[in-house]
Amino acid sequence: MHNLIEARGLFKDFGPTRALRGVGLTVAAGEAVAIMGPSGSGKTTLLHCLAGIETPGAGQVLFSRVGDTVDVAALSDRRRGELRRTSFGFVFQQGLLLPELTAGENVALPLLLLGARRADAEAEARRLLDLLGIGDKVGARIGELSGGQQQRVAISRAQASQPAVVFADEPTGALDSVTSAEVMSALLASTVGSGRALVVVTHDASVAARCDRTLHMADGTIVEMSTSVRAGDAS
Numbered sequence: 275m276h277n278l279i280e281a282r283g284l285f286k287d288f289g290p291t292r293a294l295r296g297v298g299l300t301v302a303a304g305e306a307v308a309i310m311g312p313s314g315s316g317k318t319t320l321l322h323c324l325a326g327i328e329t330p331g332a333g334q335v336l337f338s339r340v341g342d343t344v345d346v347a348a349l350s351d352r353r354r355g356e357l358r359r360t361s362f363g364f365v366f367q368q369g370l371l372l373p374e375l376t377a378g379e380n381v382a383l384p385l386l387l388l389g390a391r392r393a394d395a396e397a398e399a400r401r402l403l404d405l406l407g408i409g410d411k412v413g414a415r416i417g418e419l420s421g422g423q424q425q426r427v428a429i430s431r432a433q434a435s436q437p438a439v440v441f442a443d444e445p446t447g448a449l450d451s452v453t454s455a456e457v458m459s460a461l462l463a464s465t466v467g468s469g470r471a472l473v474v475v476t477h478d479a480s481v482a483a484r485c486d487r488t489l490h491m492a493d494g495t496i497v498e499m500s501t502s503v504r505a506g507d508a509s
């Protein structure tokens with residue numbers, strides 16, 4: 275599988291705090307990569323730099339699409355926003371779903387932003403929610419759903435635009451262990467199971483164990499990389 279993302283020599287400072295100090299990594303199509311490490315070690319900052327949410331102070335984030343490679347870090351804000359909408363999906367612990375909208379409307383939104391017709395976007399949203407076993411919640415508002423159901427909505431929404439890479443930050447952080455395992459199964463099935471890459475920041479070793487590789491961070495650098503035999507992602 276080819277590399278979708280190749281980061282080289284990433285540095286990021288927040289005032290006097292050096293959050294990243296020379297991080298390099300690759301992420302291949304169809305690969306799940308976990309990022310672990312103590313609080314403050316730079317995991318979220320790295321994820322945000324890879325996803326074009328933050329720009330690094332130095333270094334490159336090369337993203338390869340068919341016949342084309344762009345340096346995410348060097349794009350204008352507008353082009354970076356466009357790249358995020360077309361090529362990346364996001365699942366965060368909380369905060370990304372719009373509570374005043376229904377589950378179906380939340381999932382349809384990225385498609386509407388990309389210019390889809392409302393009926394098509396709604397049908398696709400329903401299909402994606404069905405795939406994750408919550409098609410019956412299409413008309414429910416976010417606040418009416420359990421934490422696990424909300425994360426399934428977030429996963430459905432993250433894959434609506436058929437992105438090449440899904441970035442997840444503590445996607446199971448607020449869930450009990452059984453629900454966490456189920457949500458992780460859904461996340462893996464909808465990403466690596468469909469040839470996409472998944473980059474997931476987690477404190478949970480059982481989440482990381484289900485990824486192909488785990489990058490361990492400390493003090494703004496990757497201090498160790500371990501590979502695992504993915505288990506149980508077909509469940």
Ligand SMILES: Nc1ncnc2c1ncn2[C@@H]1O[C@H](COP(=O)(O)OP(=O)(O)OP(=O)(O)O)[C@@H](O)[C@H]1O
Pocket residue numbers: 288289291292293311312313314315316317318319320
């Ligand atoms: N917007 C910001 N402004 C100032 N400092 C920041 C900002 N974002 C991150 N930092 C600092 O950069 C360092 C790395 O933060 P980051 O959030 O990447 O760590 P993390 O490993 O994801 O931590 P956690 O596990 O607690 O989420 C920390 O010292 C943090 O305080």
